Amino acid sequence: MRILLTIAHFFKPSDEGRHASQRKDPQPRLQALSQSLTGLHQLFGKSQSIINIAQRLAFPANQPQSHELDIVICTTQNNHLLNQLPVPSDLYKHHSSNIEPMLLGFECQAVLQSYVGKYDYYCFLEDDLIIHDPWFFVKLNWFSQQAGDSNLLQPNRYEISPHGLVHKAYIDGDLALRVTAPFQNVQKQQELKGTIMNTPITFNRTLNPHSGCYxxxxxxxxxWANQPYFLDRDTSFIGPLESAATLGIMKTFQVYKASPEQASFLEIQHFGTGFLGLIGGQVGFVER
Known part of the structure; x- marks a missing residue:
């Protein structure tokens, strides 16, 4: 299988520092992007082996789940950290632009569109997202085969920390109905049910389709690329970053996520603890 992944990467220190990409210390951003890139290649690339100790030889491993990966990191106005990235430069391609930083996700859409018909999967990630599941694309493919291409499964984003009230928290819980009502009707086919490895699983139409990726x-x-609104740069869903990542797919597909009871079925790590750290303070904590 051929997979094209685009990553929106931006870093420019700012006194305001509202987003992680604007903090003065570049190390967390470098760490996040490095882990994202190396994780993608380690999980889904073809360079995987198993050591046969008796023969002292390394043989190929996981080849049925390995794929041809092309990763394109999209940047703008030279505001990036690629020259400091501690990974080999042949792990990715660099696509530079002069687009407004908050609209960088739309530039990723343009890159994906330019390769329509040449790949089996087309993907977008923000630069602080890390996949840990080697069966990630197997699960996506299974869902599409069961539910059809008009339904899209989004991963649940989470943060982790050994400190605090909660060690793992999924950070994209329900939004108020009015936030996404202009773009989707969650009453239509509210849930899908399936069974995998003899385990029942439920997928819900989500009130928060945002995951920072698709x-x-x-x-x-x-x-999607054939829709009249594709690349219209509409930013009416929360803000430019959220719109670039989510609005187009929300207009085009019925978006599902695995229910909270089985949130880990398809998940992706959000680097850091920006949301997790709110629990017990700005976010109340409900005991089990």
């Missing part, structure tokens, strides 16, 4: 198969990408 993963579309070839049919889904072609369908």
């Amino acid at each position: 993963f579309l198969n070839a049919n889904q990408m072609a369908h």
Whole structure:
């Protein structure tokens, strides 16, 4: 399988520092992007082996789940950290632009569109997201086969820390109905049920389709790119960052996430503890 992944990467220190990409210390951003890149290649690339101790030879491993990866990091106005990135430069390609930083996700869409018909999966990630599940694309493919291409499964984003009230928290819980009502009707086909490894699983139409990423198969990408609103740079969902990552797919597909009872079925790590640290303070904590 051929997979094209685009990553929106931006870093410019600012006194305000509202976003992680604007903090004065670049190390967390470098660490996040490095882990994202190396994780993608380690999980889904073809360079995987198992050491046969008796023969002292390394043989290929996980080849049925390994794929051809092309990763394109999209930047703007030379505001990036790629020259400091502690990973080999051949792990990715660099696409530079002069687009407004908050609209960088739309530049990633333009890159994906330029390759329609050449890949099996078309993906977008913000630069602080890390996949840890080697069966991630197997699960996505299973969902599409069961539910059809008009339905899109989004991963649940989470943060982790050994400190604090909670060690792991999913950070994209329900929004108020009015926030997404202009763009989706969650009453339509509210849930889908399936069974995997003899375990029942439920997928819900989500009131918060945002995950900072999306993963579309070839049919889904072609369908989206053919819509009249594709690349219209509409920023009416929360803000430019959220709109670039989520609004287009929300307009095009019925978006689902695994229910909170099985949130880990498809998940992706958000680097840091910016949301997790709110629990017990700005976010109340409910005991089990």
